[in-house]
Amino acid sequence: QQGFRIQSADGANVARFRGVLHFDGRYFADDVTPETADTWLLRRVRPTLEGTFNNIYDFRFTPDFAGGRTIILDAFVAARLKPWAVVTAGKFKVPVGLERLVSSTDLRFIERGLPTSLVPNRDLGLQLGGDLSGGVVNYSVGYFNGVSDGSSSDSNTPNADAENDTKGDWAARVFVQPFLNSDNFALRGLGFGIAGTYVNSTGSTTTTLLPSYRTPGQQTFFSYRGTTTGVNGTIADGERLRWTPQAYYSIGxxxxxxEYVTVSQEVSRLTPTAGLRRDTLDNTAWQVQFAWFATGEDESFRGFTPQSIFDPSQGTWGALELVARYHELDIDDDAFIGGADSYANPASAASKASAWGVGVNWYLTQNYKWSLNYDVTSFDGGAAIGDRADEKALFTRFAVGF
Amino acid sequence: QQGFRIQSADGANVARFRGVLHFDGRYFADDVTPETADTWLLRRVRPTLEGTFNNIYDFRFTPDFAGGRTIILDAFVAARLKPWAVVTAGKFKVPVGLERLVSSTDLRFIERGLPTSLVPNRDLGLQLGGDLSGGVVNYSVGYFNGVSDGSSSDSNTPNADAENDTKGDWAARVFVQPFLNSDNFALRGLGFGIAGTYVNSTGSTTTTLLPSYRTPGQQTFFSYRGTTTGVNGTIADGERLRWTPQAYYSIGxxxxxxEYVTVSQEVSRLTPTAGLRRDTLDNTAWQVQFAWFATGEDESFRGFTPQSIFDPSQGTWGALELVARYHELDIDDDAFIGGADSYANPASAASKASAWGVGVNWYLTQNYKWSLNYDVTSFDGGAAIGDRADEKALFTRFAVGF
Amino acid sequence: QQGFRIQSADGANVARFRGVLHFDGRYFADDVTPETADTWLLRRVRPTLEGTFNNIYDFRFTPDFAGGRTIILDAFVAARLKPWAVVTAGKFKVPVGLERLVSSTDLRFIERGLPTSLVPNRDLGLQLGGDLSGGVVNYSVGYFNGVSDGSSSDSNTPNADAENDTKGDWAARVFVQPFLNSDNFALRGLGFGIAGTYVNSTGSTTTTLLPSYRTPGQQTFFSYRGTTTGVNGTIADGERLRWTPQAYYSIGxxxxxxEYVTVSQEVSRLTPTAGLRRDTLDNTAWQVQFAWFATGEDESFRGFTPQSIFDPSQGTWGALELVARYHELDIDDDAFIGGADSYANPASAASKASAWGVGVNWYLTQNYKWSLNYDVTSFDGGAAIGDRADEKALFTRFAVGF
Structure with a gap:
């Protein structure tokens, strides 16, 4: 059920109330993660009011109250002038990463994979997009304030949800489902595409415009060197180009x-000993993830429909899904060259994270899910001696989505 | 009226919109409270979206925008698998204190009494509970992140709504209304129970895991010694056990x-002169409160129904209720022993607060209330010389609840 | 359409869902405004739940999620006991400035004019008001916590949405539409009134109770001197009296x-060289603004109704409105006298801002608007040498309001 509705008699004006609530338990079976990270937490608390006027004009309000802070997640207006001409203005997901574009309710894993760390999340901007050939081709092109890898504009500094540099980011994406309207059972579940972003911008030691990257267990494993007394850290200084080819396929x-993502970022660092160092660093990530409905439901890129609900009085059990994935994030080795003058500190920032994960999703109803995930992540470097110890994360989630 | 509803044709799926808005005026007729405490304030601003899917699965979103900050107050999912087996996961009230469990709309006084200072408010966790024998017995048992006395997890440090130590708290409660389904007019309004929490955890000088306590006028009257340069303050260090027997009775x-509450908390303090001091401190509180509908309506633990509404055009006046209470909070005397090495400073922290209060509630409608309260609180200690001066708090409230 | 409704069968109880979403793009064509001010931003993100019980009692919840922070904008209860006796309690607009009282959806310009900088925005208080003679006369009188010029109580320090001094502010307003119920086409669109506030209060160097003023481009152009190490800044010290005559007229x-506003504020400053200086500073502002529907719709103080909607498939275009304004804000010259002992620093605070603006509003539907504004502001003083450079602000807005 896609939300609760109030609508006018002619159906042209509609308000829909929707919501996502994800309550997670986290337990780390390793020696590297701090014990306080074993916790209950609210991961997503997102009541939504969205709607349509005159069958053409849409809007959405989605705050998020999770994690002990409040932000506005989605806030946009859209005009569906033609199927191939939809204008969207406001804060919404930048059209780049494939798993990032999966709605949080439809995620197969509790936390998204490592490639999502390299693509933008939500940002403020203006977008033109739409469907061609009855949805076979979907395109988007937009102009946004710009965010760091994996970030949303609500994390921008010094001002949240505002420009943090003097330049805007261009983003574009094309996704093709060539057999979408075909009768070919084996092919109609195939889709692939490519997306990217571009900006040429320079940060400062206070607003570096550079990201940190986190593990599947949401612990930071890579940061650039920050500024300390008398010694400048690394800053973004020039072009940033992201590219991400991506594909999805389902059969039965x-x-x-x-998906594969590469970010090419020009950086610089002014140090007392080496002067101004400049480089272009290419960080890359990829993942492949599998899902299988043990109870026979159809897999699809969007959504799911359990054939029964879990109701002890009826003796029905809902749907059961098994999932597995492998994912990697690889930092450019040039980031660690130069000793004390390097862009990142090899004793604390890992140069690579490789992770595999398995999980089970129990769909109690169309709207309720209970999940259990186990992710093991290995690192290259990132410790004073040798490699950072493996992260072993056991996560569970109680989810409602409507 | 319990909120505004949208529901599916079969009634199995329901969304309800509810709200609590409490706007208060505060005036202190004493010499101890700062003049800036005389103020208008928003005490509760809580729009709620809650609902049910398939007649079994519930959810609730309740943010609170009061007091110049925004938090998520309630955010949970629940499965009512059987009347005796309700699983709740998320953020909600920990099942301990009796007046704490009264909904804010049904409170008879503007501010809850002193025993509520010793029991948890909202926390994140997983709970199993339900009704036995048609509601004669209600039980709850849960595992939570854990909060300080009187606190909610949104006040946790360093991270709001997350674990602040390395241990979870167990909480449990049983409440019995033995004559709930009886015809005996004199007995069916009787209920009593007992509840408690347990954890074994150690704080630090930055996250002490220890509470402060506030007066009915919401001014702090007791704190443990904090850490100052070179001198450690008091920290939680070991077991914390809360117990609270409780009862309610109404007739006509x-x-x-x-209710009575005792908190037994192991604390320690490392001082330059006394070394590591350790003790178990037992703080206790109790209250008794009376309510009487002068206009003849029935008192009950939950809710009220005025026989008329205030409508000048009809010449009807609504319902009038008179209330009175006495309440105390007593700090363990061992907290003040040891001079400069004591756990609490007797010159600023009172060892006991005793308060009486009277009030009037005018129910303009089922959903609107205007209240006026007068509370006088006396203290033992808490001043450089002798006792902290009495607090005399005159509070008024404009309330809507639906 | 005034929101989406849920109501009881008899219509006595109603909940309405409303919303305002303003997404702005800002570009400055001048040399004075920092380049980071060229940005997309969420200016207003305000979902609203309001309603009525028993046809008499109203409530409203309006949070605002714009600008990277969350506040409660409106939160009040009201009792419409008689048309001439409406009691409102909570947080709402203080009844003073004319353009401030225009709802954000009905604003003709993207940003309000300079006089609005001198009048209160939202505050916490209790108000009595209503209509006399069928709405010919509207009056309001209230008692509020008090806010600085142009501010809301959510900006109060040290505690948001609470008293920041020890005194409350009185506010009152009368507005007359003498020909409201007349058939005279030329006169019935005329309204005029007067409003004011009064308080006698003293700030401190940490809570000065003094305002800053901003340009139409939302950049600060005037501040009083702040406290620096060893030297006190300027503080409010005594009476503050605001007066504002105001008028609106529409024909076809x-x-x-x-509107015209004057604020008379007693200030003081304790300096090492001049001792305690005291003065009464009179800051004034005025504006006149014109609006014309090129597509022939009627102008009115509240609302608008486009005769068609923009629908490419129907070949209809919506409504087009052209607007223009002139506005000024003049600081009392005494604020700059005294060299280093002055209340404001003439090298950084301008003594006068004069602005003209033009704009176009395209009403795509009753609920969607696209606006473009150009405002040029000139300054007297406010620079180390000569005058602060002109501000040239090009703003656009994508708006939804329902």
Whole structure:
């Protein structure tokens, strides 16, 4: 059920109330993660009011109250002038990463994979997009304030949800489902595409415009060197170009999602000993993830429909799904060259994270899900001696989505 | 009226919109409270979206925008699998204190009494509970992140709504209304129970895990010694055990609520002169409160129904209720022993607060209330010389609840 | 359409869902405004739940999620006991400035004019008001916590949405539309009134109770001297009296709004060289603004109704409105006298801002608007040498309001 509705008699004006609530338990079976990270937490608390006027004009309000802070997640207006001409203005997901674009309710894993760390999340901007050939081709092109890898504009400094540099980011994406309207059972679940962003901008030691990257367990494993007394850290200084080819395929109760992301970022660092160092660093990530409905439901890129609900009085059990994935994030080795003058500190920032994960999703109803995930992440470097110890994260989630 | 509803044709799926808005005026007729405490303030601003899917699965979103900050107050999912097996996961009230469990709309006084200072408010966790024998027995048992006395997890440090130590708290409660389904007019309004929490955890000088306590006028009257340069303050260090027997009784238009709370907390303090001091401190509180509908309506633990509304055009006046209470909070005397090495400073922290209060509630409609309260609180200690001066708090409230 | 409704069968109880979403793009074509001010931003993100019980009692919840922070904008209860006796309690607009009282959806310009900088925005208080003679006379009188010029109580320090001094502010307003119920086409669109506030209060160097003023481009152009190490800044110290005569007139598709505001504020400053300086500073502002519907719709103080919507498939275009304004804000010259002992620093605070602006509003539907504004502001003083450079602000807005 896609939300609760109030609508006018002619159906042209509609308000819909929707919501996502994800309550997670986290437990780390390793020696590297701080014990306070074993916790209950509210991961997503997102009541939504959205709607349509005159069958053409849409809007959405989605605050998020999770994690002990409040932000506005989605806030946009859109005009569906033609199927191929939809104008969207406000704060919404930048059209780049494939798993990032999956709605949080439809995620197969509790936390998204490592490639999502390299693509933008939500940002403020203006977008033109739409469907061609009855949805076979979907395109988007937009102009946004710009955010760091994996970030939303609500994390921008010094001012949240505002420009943090003097330049805007261009973003574009094309996604093709060539057999969407075909009768070919084996092919109609296939889709692939490519997306990217571009900006040429320079940060400062207070607003570096550079990201940190986090593990599947949401612990930071890579940061650039920050500024300390008398010694400048690393800053973004020039072009940033992201590219991400991506594909999804489902057949019957089996689905697979794959994506590759590369971020090419010009950086610089002014140090007392080496002067101004400049480089272009290419960080890359990829993942492949598999899902299978043990109870026979169809896999699909969007949504799911359990054939029964869990109701002890009826003796029905809902749907059960098994999932597995492998994902990697690889930092450019040039980031660690130069000793004390390097862009990142090899004793604390890992140069690579490789992770595999398995999980089970129990769909109690169309709207309720209970999930259990186990992710093991290995690192290259990132410790004073040798490699950072493996992260072993056991996560559970109680989810409602409507 | 319990909120505004949107529901599916079969009634199995329901969304309800509810709200609590409490706007208060505060005036202190004493010499101890700062003049800036005389103020208008928003005490509760809580729009709520809650609902049910498939007649079994519930959810609730309740942010609170009061007091110049925004938090998520309630955010949970629940499965009512059987009347005796309700699983709740998320953020909600920990099942301990009796007056704490009264909904804010049904409170008889503007501010809850002193025993509420010793029991948890909202926390994140997983709970199993339900009704036995048609509601004669209600039980709850849960595992939570854990909060300080009187606190909610949104006040946790360093991270709001997350674990602040390395241990979870167990909480449990049983409440019995033995004559709930009886015809005996004199007995069916009787209920009593007991509840408690347990954890074994150690704080630090930055996250002490220890509470402050506030007067009915919401001014702090007791704190443990904090850490100052070179001198450690008091920290939680070991077991914390709370117990609270509780009872409610109503007959006709007369109701009485009573509760007793004791918190046994192991603390320690490392001082330059005394080394590591350790103790178990037992703080206790109790209250008894009376309510009487002068206009003849029935008192009850939950809710009220005025026989008329205030409508000048109809010449009807609504319902009038008179209330009175006595309440105390007593700090363990061992907290003040040891001079400069004591756990609390007797010159600023009172060892006991004793308060009486009277009030009037004018129910303009089922959903609107205007209240006026007068509370006088006396203290033992808490001043450089002798006792902290009495607090005399005159509070008024404009309330809407639906 | 005034929101989406849920109501009881008899219509006595109603909940309405409303919203305002303003997404702005800002570009400055001048040399004075920092380049980071060229940005997309969420200016207003305000979902609203309001309603009525028993046809008498109203409530409203309006949070605002714009600008990277969350506040409660409106939160009040009201009792419409008689048309001439409406009691409102909570947080709402203080009844003073004319353009401030225009709802954000009905604003003709993207940003309000300079006089609005001198009048209160939202505050916490209790108000009695209503209509006399069928709405010919509207009056309001209230008692509020008090806010600085142009501010809301959510900006109060040290505690948001609470008293920041020890005194409350009185506010009152009378507005007359003498020909409201007349058939005289030329006169019935005329309204005029007067409003004011009064308080006698003293700030401190940490809570000065003094305002800053901003340009139409939302950049600060005037501040009093702040406290620096060893040297006190300027503080409010005594009476503050605001007066504002105001008028609105519309005839057919033409409308004009005018207002004048003066704030008389007693200030003081304790300096090492001049001792305690005291003065009463009179800051004034005025504006006149014109609006004309090129597509022939009627102008009115509240609302608008486009005769068609923009729908490419129907070949209809919506409504087009052209607007223009002139506005000024003049600081008392005494604020700059005294060299280093002055109340404001003439090298950084301008003594006068004069602005003209033009704009176009395209009403795509009753609920969607696209606006473009150009405002040029000139300054007297406010620079180390000569005058602060002109501000040239090009603003656009994508708006939804329902």
């Amino acid at each position: 109760s089996f689905g697979v999602l794959g | 238009s007369f109701g009485v609520l009573g | 598709s033409f409308g004009v709004l005018g």
